Amino acid sequence: MTVLAQLDQLVEACHWIGAKGWAPATGGNMSVRQDENTCLLSESGKDKGSLTSDDFIQVEIATNQVPSGRKPSAETGLHTLIYRLFPDAGAVLHTHTVNSTVLSRVEKDAALVLQGYEMQKTLAGQQSHLDSVSIALFDNDQDIDGLAKRIEQFAQHTPLRYGFLLRGHGLTCWGKDVNEAKRHLEGLEFLFLCEMQRRLLEAK
């Protein structure tokens, strides 16, 4: 599929994310890989639910440089990190949902472990509800370069798959293309909602 077709799919995914209320106000950011050296990232500060293809800005993956001089997402460094760590990653979606925001604060460990859910199989390579899926959880940080470094160091010793949570902030997930990133987002959000409800009910 061409990059233009991927960008069209990404714009559609942004509208779908907006309609679900998963990127309130100007929260969230999205990108698609152009080639091994560059990606197209959403412009900073926009309502991500009403983006058009003109709102995506070319960024160099190795350096975070922006040839156009426009202002891509404040979280550009997390998208480019994912494209650097995972040559197969073709799209990255970052959302601010209530479930990911709250659950990432309630969970004090360095990962949210999901187990026992059939919907784990929405995640590439997962074949059974009996397996455990560990979603890494990092403390939020306004220093995105510092945060990216911490995540990079973590990935050197622990597998990082599907996405990660930022505490009190939201989910960043990816896939080989827009469709897979969208499936991972929808699957993980479903699992977060189930996990919230389970913890609430079992606490009584």
Ligand SMILES: CSC[C@@H](O)[C@@H](O)C(=O)COP(=O)(O)O
């Ligand atoms: C609504 S404030 C949220 C931002 O600080 C950030 O977390 C975010 O997701 C959107 O930033 P942006 O620079 O528009 O990509």
Ligand SMILES: [Zn+2]
């Ligand atoms: Zn954010």
